[in-house]
Amino acid sequence: VDLTVFIYISTQTGRKKASTPHLGEKDATRFGGLPTESRHPEHFGSEVAPFRGYYLTFYVWSAFNTLQIPGFPGRIRLDYQISVGLSAMRGLQSAAVVMAVAMVIFMTSTGVRAYSACQQQFLNALVPNGRNASYSMVELIDPDTPDADCVKKLCIGDYATCDPVAKEADEIPYSDLILVFSDEFNQDGRSMGATANDSRWTAEDIYYFPTQDIEVYKPEQVTTKNGSMQLTIERLRKPERAVSLQPDGTKWDVPKNFKSGMVNTWNKFCFTGGYMEMSVQLPGSDDVPGFWPAFWAMGNLGRAGYMPSTGGFWPYSYNICGKGSNSTSSIPGSKVPDQVITACPSDPESPNFVNRTLYGFEEEKARNAPEFDVFEIVTVRGKGSESSQTLQMAPLIPQGTTWANLEMYQQMGIPDGVSYPGGISFLRTEGNQWSGRWGRPGNEYQDSLSAISHLNETFYNSHHTFGVDWDPGNYLRWYVDGLFAYEINSNALKEMEAVVEGKSVTIGERMIPIEPMYMIMNLGMSRDFGEVDIENLQFPSVMDIENARVYQRPDKVNVGCDPPDMPTSQWIACNKEKYMWNKDDEILLHGVTCASWASPARPASLPL
Secondary structure: OOOEEEEEEEEEOOEEEEOOOOOOOOOHHHHHHOOHHHOOHHHOOEEEEEOOEEEEEEEEEOOOOOOEOOOOOOEOOOOEEEEEEEOHHHHHHHHHHHHHHHHHHHHHOOOOOOOOHHHHHHHHHHHHHOOOOOHHHHHHEOOOOOHHHOEEEEOOOOHHHHOOOOOOHHHOOOEEEEEEEEEOOOOOOOOOOHHHOOOOOEEOOEOOHHHOOOOEEOHHHEEEEOOEEEEEEEEEEEEEEEEEEOOOOOEEEEEEEEEEOEEEOOOOOOEOOEEEEEEEEOOOOOOOOOOEEEEEEEEOOOOOOOHHHHOOOOOEOOOOOOOOOOHHHHOOOOOOOOOOOOOOOOOOOOOOOOOHHHHOOOOOOOOOOOEEEEEEEEEEOOOEEEEEEEEEEEOOOOOOOOOOOHHHHHHHOOOOOEEOHHHHOOOOOEEOOOOOOOOOOEOOOOEEEEEEEEOOHHHHOOOEEEEEEEEOOOEEEEEEOOEEEEEEEHHHHOOEEEEEOOEEEEEOOOOOOOOOEEEEEEEEOOOOOOOOOOOOOOOOEEEEEEEEEEEEOHHHOOEOOOOOOOOOHHHHHHOHHHOOOOHHHHHHHOOOOOOOOOOOOOOOOOOO
16 A cells, blocks of 8 residues: 555653654655664654653655665655654553544545555565665556566576576576566657656657767657557658757757657666566668667766766776776777776875765765667668667777687686577577777777677567666676577676787776666667668658566665665766756756755856
8 A cells, every 4th residue: 555654662861853844855865964874753853842751653654755764674755753752651641642643644644555566566575675776666667567577587697507509498597577667658648858757758859969860859759659659750841950968068059850759767767787678669671771779778877968978977887996997098099088987096186086975976986877788770781670789888998909809718718708699599699790990899989899680570560579687797688579699798898908009008897887777769860870761761750669667686676866875866966067958957856956065166057
């Protein structure tokens, strides 16, 4: 049910503090400026008359906001808190007061409700674990998700345990992952622009400059219809404009003759580890090149397409001091900006000094905005369609090296960390043969640890599932229609060294992402990604998304964009001009403001 009463009994001598506070959407670690273990009822409210004896405190909560109660394993919402003094001399009177208070709370509550099977499963998983999630997140599980889809069965062991090539199906052990996010898109006509304040998604209003797109992204191009979320790309009679926020913060007003949709869960829903999946029917066809649909994830400290926010965070996944954290000076040819929050000790004398404590960041712990792509689809003339499945990575390894250096791994006596089990299926999964100027997948801005799976025409006339199983620090596994297609694990990211232009260059071990990440879906066109046959593409065309879901291990539920060990909210609030270009987007901060002691010299607000 929605309403629960938690009773806390405490002793008190002296003056008692009591009131009825109502918390906003704030994490318990920020409640009253007190550490979790210090939050006791006497810290709430204002003083009342002195009393010596026992206090019976009612905490009335529902699954929307969070509060940590001493001795209670979890975080709860505090709607009401009422303390009643109990005296042995007036036991009957006190009992009557308690009964009356309980009746008032019950009668004035918002009522009761039943959770769906998937929602109740999520709440049940939180109680014994008591961390890494807010009860409010239950609202991001769509009650329309069928009960049969509350659980996803996956093999979560090492590759040797889960290898579908070496093992028979009945020899592979499967584990149950539970649903922690879903959207079935059954309500038609949803708007998802920033001001619509959809609880899960934000449809962007930007020009995506980093990939030199042919279209602008507009919120009206993302809507729900016939049980799907639809991203529609169309040709325009006259150009429409959108803003591109450049790396230095300047705004370019860019006109284009095409518009499409890009939608994400940035700063609304993030997850750390788990299996993300969508069911999608692709736009266009498998014989006319040009459309570029994608489904991907990025760390919450970078907002995709807003270049001031991603500079020095994307696509790093690195927690080593030096050896590449200062990419522009240490790696010949690299154009990746230096890492902003490195693993090096803070130096107040450095021109790049960041006082980490102001933002909740740990000393000597790097922060990143990594990226992995569940799919990016390209149609190759005469060859059909291909799905690239990629971990984007920085710092870049030296020129002349590759992340698939088999000789190095043979010398180390370990597997190379890259496997293509989908190669024996209809997907014919293989290593991505595209290479940039350094002779390997990627370019001067990113290494691309990438595979290709080959699709057929059915992906354009019916829905198919694409997913990634992500075990932070350990592996990423790509699935297509339930088939295990590709794996990258931590072995693929070992330290690399080489001599480049007469200079010895060493890059330390990079990481399978460990940051809280959000989901992104978009339908674009770019000649940077492949041929675009404008004249023969069909407009309008639709990327039709039947559902989107995220599952996690029951003992490792970790959802939220601002987890205690990887906070993001203060950094974003104090640098909001890097994450948004107009005042409408401030709604995405969810009321979080930059604490006065954390604020750098910056504009007080964004333009209208």
